[in-house]
Amino acid sequence: MRRRGALFAALSVLAxxxxxxxxxxxxxGSGDDKVNLTVLSWRPEDTTGYQKIFAEYQKSHPNVRIDFxxxxxxxxxxxxxxxxxxxxxxxxxxxxxxYGPIQxxxxxGDLVPLDGKVDVSGxxxxxxxxxxxxQDGKLYGVPFxxxxxxxxxxxxIFADQQINPPTTWEELVAACDKLKKAGIxxxxxxxxxxxxxxxxxxxxxxxxxxxxxxxxxxxxxKKTFTDPDYLASLEVVKQLQPYFxxxxxAVDYPDAQALFTSGKAAMYPGGSYELGPFEKTSPDLxxxxxxxxxxxxxxxxxxxxxxxxxxxxxxxxxxxxQAEALELVKWMATKEFGQQFADQLRQISAVxxxxxxxxxxxxxxxxxxxxxxxxxMLVSFGYGNPLGRDVEGTALQKMLxxxxxxxxxxxxxxxxIRAWFKxxxxx
Amino acid sequence: MVQARQRRxxxxxxxxxxxxxxxxxxxxRPGHPARPGRLGTPRRRLLLALLLPGLTLYTLFIVYPxxxxxxxxxxxxxxxxxxxxxxxxxxGDLFTRYPLSEQVWRALEHNxxxxxxxxxxxxxxxxxxxxxxxxxxxGKRFLQTVFTLPHMVSPIVVGYLWSAMLNPQFxxxxxxxxxxxxxxxxxxxxxxxxxxxxxxxCVNAWQWIGFPMxxxxxxxxxxxxxxxxxxxxxxxxxxxxxxRVTLPLLTPAIGIVSVxxxxxxFNVLDLIYSLEGxxxxxAGATDVLGLLFYRTAYQNPDANxxxxxxxxxxxxxVLIFGTALAASRxxxxxxxxxx
Numbered sequence: 001m002r003r004r005g006a007l008f009a010a011l012s013v014l015a016x017x018x019x020x021x022x023x024x025x026x027x028x029g030s031g032d033d034k035v036n037l038t039v040l041s042w043r044p045e046d047t048t049g050y051q052k053i054f055a056e057y058q059k060s061h062p063n064v065r066i067d068f069x070x071x072x073x074x075x076x077x078x079x080x081x082x083x084x085x086x087x088x089x090x091x092x093x094x095x096x097x098x099y100g101p102i103q104x105x106x107x108x109g110d111l112v113p114l115d116g117k118v119d120v121s122g123x124x125x126x127x128x129x130x131x132x133x134x135q136d137g138k139l140y141g142v143p144f145x146x147x148x149x150x151x152x153x154x155x156x157i158f159a160d161q162q163i164n165p166p167t168t169w170e171e172l173v174a175a176c177d178k179l180k181k182a183g184i185x186x187x188x189x190x191x192x193x194x195x196x197x198x199x200x201x202x203x204x205x206x207x208x209x210x211x212x213x214x215x216x217x218x219x220x221x222k223k224t225f226t227d228p229d230y231l232a233s234l235e236v237v238k239q240l241q242p243y244f245x246x247x248x249x250a251v252d253y254p255d256a257q258a259l260f261t262s263g264k265a266a267m268y269p270g271g272s273y274e275l276g277p278f279e280k281t282s283p284d285l286x287x288x289x290x291x292x293x294x295x296x297x298x299x300x301x302x303x304x305x306x307x308x309x310x311x312x313x314x315x316x317x318x319x320x321x322q323a324e325a326l327e328l329v330k331w332m333a334t335k336e337f338g339q340q341f342a343d344q345l346r347q348i349s350a351v352x353x354x355x356x357x358x359x360x361x362x363x364x365x366x367x368x369x370x371x372x373x374x375x376x377m378l379v380s381f382g383y384g385n386p387l388g389r390d391v392e393g394t395a396l397q398k399m400l401x402x403x404x405x406x407x408x409x410x411x412x413x414x415x416x417i418r419a420w421f422k423x424x425x426x427x
Numbered sequence: 428m429v430q431a432r433q434r435r436x437x438x439x440x441x442x443x444x445x446x447x448x449x450x451x452x453x454x455x456r457p458g459h460p461a462r463p464g465r466l467g468t469p470r471r472r473l474l475l476a477l478l479l480p481g482l483t484l485y486t487l488f489i490v491y492p493x494x495x496x497x498x499x500x501x502x503x504x505x506x507x508x509x510x511x512x513x514x515x516x517x518x519g520d521l522f523t524r525y526p527l528s529e530q531v532w533r534a535l536e537h538n539x540x541x542x543x544x545x546x547x548x549x550x551x552x553x554x555x556x557x558x559x560x561x562x563x564x565x566g567k568r569f570l571q572t573v574f575t576l577p578h579m580v581s582p583i584v585v586g587y588l589w590s591a592m593l594n595p596q597f598x599x600x601x602x603x604x605x606x607x608x609x610x611x612x613x614x615x616x617x618x619x620x621x622x623x624x625x626x627x628x629c630v631n632a633w634q635w636i637g638f639p640m641x642x643x644x645x646x647x648x649x650x651x652x653x654x655x656x657x658x659x660x661x662x663x664x665x666x667x668x669x670x671r672v673t674l675p676l677l678t679p680a681i682g683i684v685s686v687x688x689x690x691x692x693f694n695v696l697d698l699i700y701s702l703e704g705x706x707x708x709x710a711g712a713t714d715v716l717g718l719l720f721y722r723t724a725y726q727n728p729d730a731n732x733x734x735x736x737x738x739x740x741x742x743x744x745v746l747i748f749g750t751a752l753a754a755s756r757x758x759x760x761x762x763x764x765x766x
Contacts, residue, residue, distance in 0.1 A: 078725040081507045100728035107730045108506025192618055192708050247595035249709050250618025255594055264596070385729045386526050390706065397710040401620060419525040420729070 034065045035324045039313075040083060040091035044070025045276075049344040056340065057331060064324050077101055084110040084316045092319035093328055096141045098130035098309045100382040105314075106133040106140055112315040113138040117326060118333045126374060127350055130309030134383060141312025142333045143350035144341060148307040148364045149203050149271045149375065152278075155286040157184060157266040165290035172293055176243040179266050187240065188265035190256040191248035191400050194393025197237070201396060202306045202375050203269045204240060204292045205233030210299035211306075215376035221423025225414040229299055231406040236295045238399050238406070249401050261285055272364050273310070276346050289360065291367060305367040308375045309350055384420025391416035493744065499737035505730050517731070517738035527723070527735065533711060534719045541628055541715060542692040549632035550684055553639030554677075558669070560640070561647045571644070575637030582634065586701025589630045593617055617703060620712035627702055627713055631695070639684045646680035647673070678765060682758025686751050693747045696721060716743050 039050070047070050054066040069091065071079050077097065083090050084105065096102045096111070105111050115138050120128060123143075131141030153165065161182055166172040176186035190196040209230045210217075217223035223230075245251050245259060260268040261282040268274070269292070278285060291303035313332050315325045331337050338351025348356050348365045356362045374380065381388025395409035404412070503513040521527050556574065560567050577585060592599050593616040601613035616626045650673060658668040696717030699707060705722055707714025720743065724736035 085507055103728060104506035104730045104732060106506065108504075108508040110507060193704060194706055194708070245596060247615030247618055250593075250595045250615030252590065252594070252617075252704075255596055259596060383728055385723075385727050387726075387728065391526075394706065394710050397708070401618070401709060403620065403710070416526060 033063075035063055035321050036065050036067060037093060037321060037324055037328060038067045038069055038091040039328075040080065040094045041068060041070050042073040042076035042095055042097075042311075044072065046070065046345050052344050053337070053340045057328065057337075061327065064328070066328070081105065081108075081110070084318060086318060090318050091316055092321055092325040093313055094316055095144075096131060096312045096314045098143070098311055099378060100384070100387065102131065102140065102312075102314075103134050103383065106138075107135070110317055111140045112317050112322070112326075113140060114142070114315070114326075114329065115139050118142055118330050120333055122352055123333075123350075124352070126379070127309055127352075129379070131312035131314070141314035142329055143309045143312040144332065145310035146307055146348040146350050146365070146368065147271050147273050147310045148305050148348070148368045148372070149199055149269070150289045150291050150305055150364065150367070151187075151203060152260070152268045152270055152274065152287050152289045154260070154263060154266050155288045157263065158288070161266075163266075165288065166293055167290075168293050169295050176240075180243065185245050185259060185265040186243035187267040187269060188251075188256040188259035189244055189248065189269055190251050190253040191244065191397060192251055193253045194397060195389050196253055196256065196393070197396040197400075198377055198389035198393040199271065199375075200240075200269045201234065201237050201392060202377065204295065205236045206304055206306055206373060206376075207292070207294035207298040207300040207302075208236050209233035211304050211373040213299070215374060215380050218376070219380050219423070225417060226407070226410045231410045232297060233295075234396065234399060234406045234409050237396055239295075241400055244400075249397055257281075272348055272361055275358070275360060279346075287360065289364065302371065304371055304373045305364065306375045307368045307372050308378050310347075312350075381417055381421065384417075386416045386419070388413075388417060496737045496740050496744075499733055500741045502734060503731055504733040507733070513734060517734040518742070520731075520735055521738055521742065530711070530714060530719050531716075531739070534707075534714050534716045537624060537707075537713065537715050538693050538695075540624060541631070541695065542689055544625065544628035545631055545635075545688055545692055546685065548628055549636050550639045550688060552632065553636050553684075554643050556636070557640045557643035557647060558673075561644060571637070571641065574640050577634040578637050580634070582698040583701045585630065585634045586698045589626075589633075590617065590702055593626065618709050620709050623703060623709060623712045627699055630702065631692075631698055634698070635688075635691075639688075642680050642684055643677065646677050650676045675765060678758065678761050682755065682762070686754050686758070689754065690747055690751055693743070693750075 039054075041050070047068055050068040054068065058064060058066065076095075080094065081104070084094060094111075096105070102111075113133075113136075118139075120139070120142065127143050127146070128139060130143055132139055157163075157179070158165070161178055161184070163175045163178060164171075166175050179186040189200050209227070209232070214223060214227070214229065218225070241248065245256070245265065251259075256265075256268070257274070257277070258281075259265040261278055263285075275287065278287060291305055293303055294301060313329055315322065315329055319325050333351065335351055335353055338349035338354035341347065341351075342349040342354050342356045342361075346356070346358055346361065348361055356365060377388035377392050391413050395404065395412045398404035398412075399406065399409050499509075500517050501513060501515075502509045503511050503516065521531055556570075560570055563570075580588075591597070593601075595601055595613075595615050595618070600616070604610065604613040614622055616622055654672050654676070655668055658672050663671065694717055695715055699713050699715055699718055700721070703709075703713045705718060705726060707718050716739070720736055720739050723739055724732060727735070729735065
């Protein structure tokens with residue numbers, strides 16, 4: 001009898017531990033007949049904004065309730081593949097990282113093709129490319145945001161030092177010298193994070209290597225990353241090193257941000273995506289921006305604004321509410337959603353015909369529409385291991401540390417890209 | 428996880444060391460003779476029933492993931508879907524396909540350096556402190572607590588804390604050097620490829636120094652004072668007594684500390700990640716196997732990311748488990764020679 005008791009006790013402990021793990025998750029469990037749609041995002045900071053946006057949608061679609069679930073950006077790529085694999089309780093609509101990272105989900109059959117289902121007529125092809133399958137050419141997401149990169153500057157410091165936003169390279173160098181003499185770090189950037197260096201290179205070097213013409217030639221295989229113009233563009237970043245913070249290769253991304261927001265640095269080569277966080281940390285900071293003037297010898301004689309699509313919304317193939325999810329994603333391709341997105345979240349919407357309410361963002365977008373070029377290392381060379389921006393940033397790190405020359409850096413970049421990129425085929 | 432394991436083992440082995448000298452081997456209590464050959468007795472069934480919950484959890488959370496990683500590594504993947512048996516192709520990729528073929532060896536080299544550095548800095552200092560504390564009468568408890576305190580903090584926090592202190596712009600370390608006129612010592616600690624790994628070793632040692640200190644302290648307490656007295660009577664100097672009497676008797680503790688340091692160091696991810704990011708900056712100077720696995724699994728646009736990263740995980744497991752096993756054997760043999 002006692003033995004039985006022991007056996008029973010052991011089994012009940014086991015059951016208590018194991019059973020909850022097997023229990024199916026209930027769908028909302030709210031008792032009414034509304035459909036719950038879960039939207040998965042890497043921007044938890046946007047939760048309040050999205051709640052407002054979706055409240056509008058729910059008014060016209062009373063049969064759905066949208067639950068916005070934010071996951072920390074640094075964890076998102078690790079979490080997403082598991083979430084879309086869930087047989088039950090997974091998300092219905094998911095934010096997708098653009099270009100490279102979306103490909104493995106497409107090949108795994110985790111996403112629903114949207115061709116012919118959503119209205120994206122009139123969208124620029126390069127915007128839609130961010131959400132397309134590299135192999136099958138189908139569309140798997142509705143792009144939601146554009147990012148542009150340029151040089152941000154502190155208007156107060158520029159006014160105090162009587163500096164105007166430079167329009168030529170000589171003016172830029174003169175401004176930097178003047179700031180340095182005044183004890184102000186001319187430019188804050190992070191040399192510790194390869195991706196930040198790659199962005200700085202795109203901002204200052206794109207005109208030097210030939211911007212869109214060069215990236216097209218590199219994609220077709222006519223040019224490589226050992227091309228003299230490309231090497232000279234790497235050199236442009238190296239030439240700016242005296243104007244970066246001391247020991248720039250030890251400066252982390254948040255440090256660079258802090259240098260700029262605390263007013264210790266006057267300029268910050270960065271993206272439209274920085275404006276929101278900067279305003280949050282220092283609401284009094286008056287930020288302006290300018291496009292980097294072409295460096296001497298540039299192949300493109302006018303400034304350019306580089307940009308890319310930041311992400312798209314797709315539908316999980318495992319979602320039990322395909323019809324409702326599609327309805328929502330269709331709405332995300334409309335101007336109504338795009339404008340709300342721009343207004344509520346202070347971002348540039350990817351939906352054509354929408355204007356950011358923020359004047360700075362509106363001007364950035366206008367520049368991009370006017371003379372925009374793709375951020376080559378992400379848009380064209382972000383599809384394999386190693387990622388273009390990582391291998392370029394790492395090579396720049398070596399240059400800034402004095403461990404590599406531009407031609408050595410170029411060779412390393414070419415070697416990394418060639419490990420997976422087949423010219424002409426687009427990888 | 429590693430820390431948890433270390434902590435658990437610390438607690439367990441401490442008792443073992445304290446009680447070790449003079450204790451007879453495994454002896455059975457009289458009146459409870461073993462009953463070999465009687466399988467399926469009620470007693471055995473009871474034992475099985477009691478073991479079952481633990482065994483199930485262990486299988487579910489330890490054995491199953493290990494086996495599934497092995498299975499994953501033998502398949503080719505298209506994103507999150509298996510697309511055919513690959514044999515050892517994923518393992519081949521690790522060693523033949525650029526950039527993995529270079530990164531694997533570089534990461535392994537950094538792990539070895541990290542381990543050697545930790546042994547030299549953390550465990551040597553740990554032993555020194557243990558010996559000093561063993562002799563001191565005052566403040567022993569207090570100092571033990573202080574040294575062990577960083578144990579309680581997550582390596583991620585420790586990493587970010589030191590990142591802030593070593594910051595070239597706002598950090599307290601360089602500011603202190605500059606304030607006392609030692610400007611030459613103010614270095615780009617995390618940004619110089621030659622300094623980054625030694626800095627990571629020192630930060631790691633700062634966090635874990637209490638662990639070898641406690642273990643060695645417990646082992647020292649277990650060495651009978653008569654041995655030292657006898658050595659002194661024979662005219663041995665303090666150094667000789669330590670070298671010829673104390674150190675050999677510490678072999679079991681040295682073995683445990685070395686093996687656990689090895690396992691912890693070869694699994695290191697969180698500390699380096701928080702100090703230098705997922706790329707092992709600058710320019711891969713602090714890239715270790717754990718980070719490489721993280722990147723191959725989660726930041727890899729290759730469709731076969733799961734296959735490649737699982738292969739790497741299996742290699743790491745075999746390396747760590749195999750070496751730990753072999754090292755334990757060697758240390759056990761050395762212990763046996765002591766008896």
